[in-house]
Amino acid sequence: MSKNFAVIGNPIEQSRSPELHHAFAKKMGIELSYTKRLAPLDGFIANINDFFSQGGTGLNVTVPFKEQAFQQCTVLTSRAKIAKAVNTLWMENGQLHGDNTDGQGLVDAINGLNWKLENSRILIIGAGGATRGVIYPLIQAGVQEIVIVNRTLARAEQLVDDLKNAIPNIKLRAISLQDLTGNFDLVINATSASLTGDSLTLPDHLHFKYAYEMAYGKPSTFLDQAKIRDIPTSEGYGMLVGQAIESFSIWHGVRPNLKDFI
Ligand code: NDP
Numbered sequence: 001m002s003k004n005f006a007v008i009g010n011p012i013e014q015s016r017s018p019e020l021h022h023a024f025a026k027k028m029g030i031e032l033s034y035t036k037r038l039a040p041l042d043g044f045i046a047n048i049n050d051f052f053s054q055g056g057t058g059l060n061v062t063v064p065f066k067e068q069a070f071q072q073c074t075v076l077t078s079r080a081k082i083a084k085a086v087n088t089l090w091m092e093n094g095q096l097h098g099d100n101t102d103g104q105g106l107v108d109a110i111n112g113l114n115w116k117l118e119n120s121r122i123l124i125i126g127a128g129g130a131t132r133g134v135i136y137p138l139i140q141a142g143v144q145e146i147v148i149v150n151r152t153l154a155r156a157e158q159l160v161d162d163l164k165n166a167i168p169n170i171k172l173r174a175i176s177l178q179d180l181t182g183n184f185d186l187v188i189n190a191t192s193a194s195l196t197g198d199s200l201t202l203p204d205h206l207h208f209k210y211a212y213e214m215a216y217g218k219p220s221t222f223l224d225q226a227k228i229r230d231i232p233t234s235e236g237y238g239m240l241v242g243q244a245i246e247s248f249s250i251w252h253g254v255r256p257n258l259k260d261f262i
Contacts, residue, residue, distance in 0.1 A: 002031040002032050002033055003031075003032050003033070003057040003058075003251075004032070004033050004034075004035075004051075004054075004055065004056045004057055005021060005032055005033065005034040005035075005056070005057055005058045005059065005060075005251065006034060006035045006036065006037045006051060006056065006059055006060070007034075007035075007036055007037065007059070007060040007061075007062060008036075008037040008038075008039050008044070008047060008048065008051075008059055008060070008061055008062070008065060009036075009037075009038070009039070009061065009062035009063055009064075009065060010038055010039055010040070010041055010063075010064065010065070011038070012036045012037065012038045012062070013036070013038075015036055015062060016240065017034065017036075017060050017062075017244060018034045018035060018036060020240075020241060020244040020261065021034040021244060021247075021248060022034055023261060024244070024245065024248045024256040024261070025248075027256055027260060028252070028254050028256060030252055030254075037051065037059075039065065041064070044065045044068050044069075045068070045072060048069075048072065048089065048096075052091050052096070057090065057091075057251065058088070058089060058090040058247070058250075058251040059088075059089040059090075060087055060088060060089075060244075060247055061086060061087050061088070061089060062087065066085035066086055066087055066100075066129060067084065067085050067129070069085070069086040069087070069089060069098060070083075070084055070085050070086040070098060072089075072096055072098075073086060073089070073096050073097060073098030074095045074096055074097075075092070075095050075096070075097045075098070076097075076098050076099070077098070077099045077100070078136075079099070079100050079103060079104075079133075079136050079137060080098050080099050080100040081166070082132075082135075082136045082163065082166045082167065083100040083102075083103070083129075083132050083133040083136070084132065084162075085100055085129050085132065085133055086098035086099065086100055087099075087100055087101055087102055087133075087243065087247070088100070088101050088246075088247040088250060088251075090250070090251060099247075099250060100133050101242075101243040101244075101246035101247050101250070102130065102133040102134060102239070102243045103133050103134040103135070103136060103137030103138065104137050104242065104243070104246045105238075105239045105240065105241070105242030105243030105244070105245070105246055106134045106137065106138070106188075106212075106214070106239045106242065106243075107134075107137050107138060107140075107141045107242075108238075108242035108245070108246070108258055109212075109234070109236075109238030109239045109241070109242045109258070109262075110141075110186070110212065110238075111141075112238060112242075112258050112259060112262070113210075113232070113234055113238070115185075115186060115209075115210045115232070116185070117138065117141045117142055117143050117186075118141070118142035118143075119142060119143075119144045120142075120143050120144060120185035120186060121143075121144060121145045121146075121147070121183070121184050121185050121186075122138065122143055122145070122146050122147070122184060122185065122186045122187070122188060123146075123147050123148075123149065123180075123182075123184040123186070123187045123188070123206075123208065124146060124147070124148050124149070124187075124188045124190050125149050125150070125187065125188070125189050125190060125191055125200065125222070126148075126150060126189065126190035126191035126192075127148055127150035127152070127155045127156040127158075127159045127174070127190075128155075128190065128191075128192070130190045130214055131148060131159065131190045132159060132162075132163075134188075134190070135163055135167075135170075135172065136163075136166075136167060139167060139170055144171060145171040145172070146170075146171070146172050147172075147173055147174075147175055147182075147184070148160060148172070148173070148174050148175070149174070149175050149176070149177055149179075149180050150174070150177075151177060151191075153174065153175075153176045153177075156174035156175075157174045159174070160172050160173060160174045180202075180203055180206055181203065181205050181206060182206065182207070183207045183208070184206075184207070184208040184209075185208065185209050185210065186208060186209065186210045186211070186212060187202075187206075187208045187210070187211050187212070187226070188211075188212045188213075188214065189211070189212070189213045189214060189215075189220070189222040189223075190214050191222075192215070193220075193221070193222070194213065194215045194218040194219065194220040194221070194222065195215055195218060197218075197219075199221040200221050200222045200225075201221075201225075202222070202225045202226075208226075208229075208231065209231055209232075210231060210232050210233070211223060211226030211231060211232070211233045211234075212233070212234050212235075212236070212239075213233070213234070213235045213236055214236040214239060215235065215236055216235040216236040216237040216240065217235070217237070220235065223235065237262060238258070238262050241258060241261045241262050242258055245258060245261075
């Protein structure tokens with residue numbers, strides 16, 4: 001009998017998860033159903049309870065429910081505990097399990113581009129949920145040092161404090177936009193600026209070898225400035241596929257190949 005999966009969020013129409021999971025399933029010879037669930041903003045918990053009580057197997061969680069999903073889980077992976085956000089849910093022995101696959105999705109996408117993460121220095125612009133989710137997987141991938149710059153410095157400082165408590169010996173610090181300078185191997189834009197059509201200005205004295213924009217399918221002033229510097233760039237579709245593959249492998253025990261889907 002085919003198992004039921006879904007992605008839950010609000011809004012949800014834009015989600016590409018169903019097409020990705022159906023494509024993985026076809027490639028791997030697995031039968032499944034994967035739908036979109038629009039949960040009311042005050043109705044997330046009722047909606048997931050309803051899904052699992054009707055025999056649903058796994059859920060992906062997207063904006064704005066990842067933190068609520070984290071709070072509902074009785075069993076969490078270490079990366080989900082550190083991220084304090086969950087994008088993958090499943091029921092096992094009557095307990096709700098949660099994981100966060102966004103960070104591994106980013107790492108796999110960057111590895112797929114053959115950009116070296118080991119011993120690298122990374123600058124992340126933005127200090128929201130996505131940044132929180134990717135730091136531990138980046139450190140596990142061998143990144144040496146991460147600097148976080150954010151429009152609201154206090155938010156970056158809070159994030160750094162939290163993660164320093166959670167990850168021993170991590171080389172992580174927050175800086176203000178005014179102090180943005182220096183040399184980095186990779187700069188990751190983890191702001192939502194391109195989603196809202198805002199521009200992001202990188203100072204001339206900021207030097208880097210690679211540029212990754214987490215958003216995808218939108219004009220990005222961040223990527224425009226990186227391209228002027230004539231360096232390799234990527235937008236976040238690979239990360240999206242990577243996180244979906246990671247969820248798929250948790251649920252099905254088999255891993256589709258990223259290169260087949262980007
Ligand atoms: P959040 O809303 O949690 O955080 C947004 C961040 O962007 C904050 O740091 C905010 O700064 C900053 N920001 C917003 N507008 C501007 C601006 N005009 N100038 C400078 N900084 C700005 O969002 P998420 O962390 O969840 O998502 C961030 C991005 O990552 C989005 O584009 C999202 O689509 C993308 N993403 C992509 C994924 C993928 O699979 N490819 C997965 C997850 C996220 P401040 O604190 O000052 O408000």
